[in-house]
Amino acid sequence: MARGILGKVFSFGRKQEEDENREQPASAPVPEEESFAQAEGFAPDGTFQPSAETADVDDTAPAAPDREEIVAEASPEPFIAEPKEEVADDSDSGDYSGGEENLTTPLPAEDRPASPRRPRTLGEDRVRVGRSVERVGDEGVTPSRASWLGRLTGGLARSSRAMGENLSVAFAGRQLTEDALDDVEDALVSSDLGVPTSMAVLETLRDTRFGGDLTMNDVRKVVASQVERTLEPVARPLELDLGHAPHVILVVGVNGTGKTTTIGKLAAKLTAGGLKVTMAAGDTFRAAAIEQLKIWGERTGSEVLATELGADAAALAYRSYERARENGSDVLIIDTAGRLQNRSELMDELAKIVRVLKKIDESAPHTVLQTLDATTGQNAMRQVEIFQQVAGVNGLVMTKLDGTARGGILVAIAEKFRLPVFFIGVGESVEDLEPFEARDFARAIAGMEPVQ
Ligand SMILES: Nc1nc2c(ncn2[C@@H]2O[C@H](COP(=O)(O)OP(=O)(O)OP(=O)(O)O)[C@@H](O)[C@H]2O)c(=O)[nH]1
Structure with missing residues (x-):
């Protein structure tokens, strides 16, 4: 049986934390023991506190002219x-x-x-x-736009492939069940989408397609539309x-x-x-x-x-x-x-x-x-x-x-x-x-x- 929405959110959060602990950028590894919250200059809540020596402005620099x-x-x-x-x-x-x-x-x-x-x-x-x-x-x-769109789509293939592989398992029976929704959730999590967008995808699928037949393309359309809605204001x-x-x-x-x-x-x-x-x-x-x-x-x-x-x-x-x-x-x-x-x-x-x-x-x-x-x-x-x-x-x-x-x-x-x-x-x-x-x-x- 599928977990409830809250259970999903909590397990989603845990998965994110695990990922954060495990994952560092390839070109700039951060030692695990040196999490930003523990590092010098960072308060326990993770906020940055400039050190006393550097907190003051360098007084050797000349003063700014008036903006006017x-x-x-x-x-x-x-x-x-x-x-x-x-x-x-x-x-x-x-x-x-x-x-x-x-x-x-x-x-x-x-x-x-x-x-x-x-x-x-x-x-x-x-x-x-x-x-x-x-x-x-x-x-x-x-x-x-053709050439760069091709490169962008190619580059993001890893995300969409991960999602696609999980989704194809989910839709082996072509019916959207609770278990299938769990698999969709896993696919979204592995693509690093945030919680609100992922939840919106799941809710849209549940509301409009639950129990019905579904193609991969239907799911892709829902994902694309929710992601676009999230990204539109920042583009x-x-x-x-x-x-x-x-x-x-x-x-x-x-x-x-x-x-x-x-x-x-x-x-x-x-x-x-x-x-x-x-x-x-x-x-x-x-x-x-x-x-x-x-x-x-x-x-x-x-x-x-x-x-x-x-x-x-x-x-x-x-x-x-x-x-x-x-x-x-x-x-x-x-x-x-x-x-x-x-x-x-x-x-x-x-x-x-x-x-x-x-x-x-x-x-x-x-x-x-x-x-x-x-x-x-x-x-x-x-x-x-x-x-x-x-x-x-x-x-x-x-x-x-x-x-x-x-x-x-x-x-x-x-x-x-x-x-x-x-x-x-x-x-x-x-x-x-x-x-x-x-x-x-x-x-x-x-x-x-x-x-x-
Ligand atoms: N494929 C690809 N490579 C890129 C892109 N942007 C940067 N790179 C490559 O990434 C590497 C690092 O890029 P830099 O511009 O040196 O990065 P930086 O942030 O200035 O690096 P630091 O000086 O070490 O902080 C270089 O090999 C770049 O050619 C991109 O959009 N696509």
Whole structure:
């Protein structure tokens, strides 16, 4: 006999806990004994408590100018995306060291993008970044979706296969019984869908089909429709307010989740849309990440500021912000070192980066983007919880959906955090950053063919 709804919810919760204890991201294993709740800097309830030494703002950084001062430079002229001009001003020495720390990678003056551009107006010069950059209010063009949809569906095959295998057992007799509903529940749990969406699927099946004949396709349709309903409110394009001059995007996340790659892809989109971008190689732990970002800088014609390995990432972030204002950038994208969410000293450092940026503009960083690796299961929930608390994450990108993705965890994350999901990563190359579409994702999760 099937368990009652409450029993199901409780056993579902237990299964989640077991999964959380067992499962860690492949690229960034968290030792089992070092759960985030026990780690230094975390209260028993799991909330992050910054340590006393790093809790204060770095007083060596200069004070922020008034916000009005920034706005005062703006003109009401509307934003028009335009190609970057060649650099005219070579009087700049290219030395932005600003102290004992040596920023190693300003582009040579002749390669540097153009001098300050038309001033932007806060609140009026807003653009939306989807497949391309559009001024808010304008209609976008929709290029062919076929290739990435194929990759997305292929990548999510693991989730849908797991669900499909269990479901086919459930429907051997073609009748929806209590036992069959139990099997459907198991299939949904193994796909990492959250409790509310799973319950909604079960209830819909029970209400509309109980005792009747059912095909796999019927079940897939119910799953797709419930998942789409959950994801629709969070599928939102990234909006940038160029009036911030620059709009600052801080990119955070666990090691190897695709921060640097996503930054490169995003910079390519923005520069293709006529925006001027500066990037800060704030992953000061990994030489390869600094090199990777420099390559993206060359490809996109964007200035990249970097510092020595192991240097203070907050100081680099601050100087990059100053530099991006100076060079008239529309957008500053700051990379950060990957860090496990239970390493309090690294999380302190991240909190410091945020505080230091606020010295220049209290509203910065304007977007805090967290990358999540789609091959991670339940641990991704913890990652979002802690990074949101420490760095104020206000948007997500799910990467690696082209691989052996699970992806279902995004549904549980949407239910719990309601954070916008701006993009998905469906490959390693520059064009593989796609706006997140609830319907496509839901159909892929349910193992249905994409709607072209
Ligand atoms: N297949 C696939 N691979 C991706 C995607 N995004 C990133 N990667 C790969 O994932 C690996 C890690 O990506 P990085 O961008 O270096 O990750 P990171 O978060 O900056 O890593 P750390 O600096 O260690 O924190 C690289 O091999 C990327 O090419 C994606 O959407 N699909």
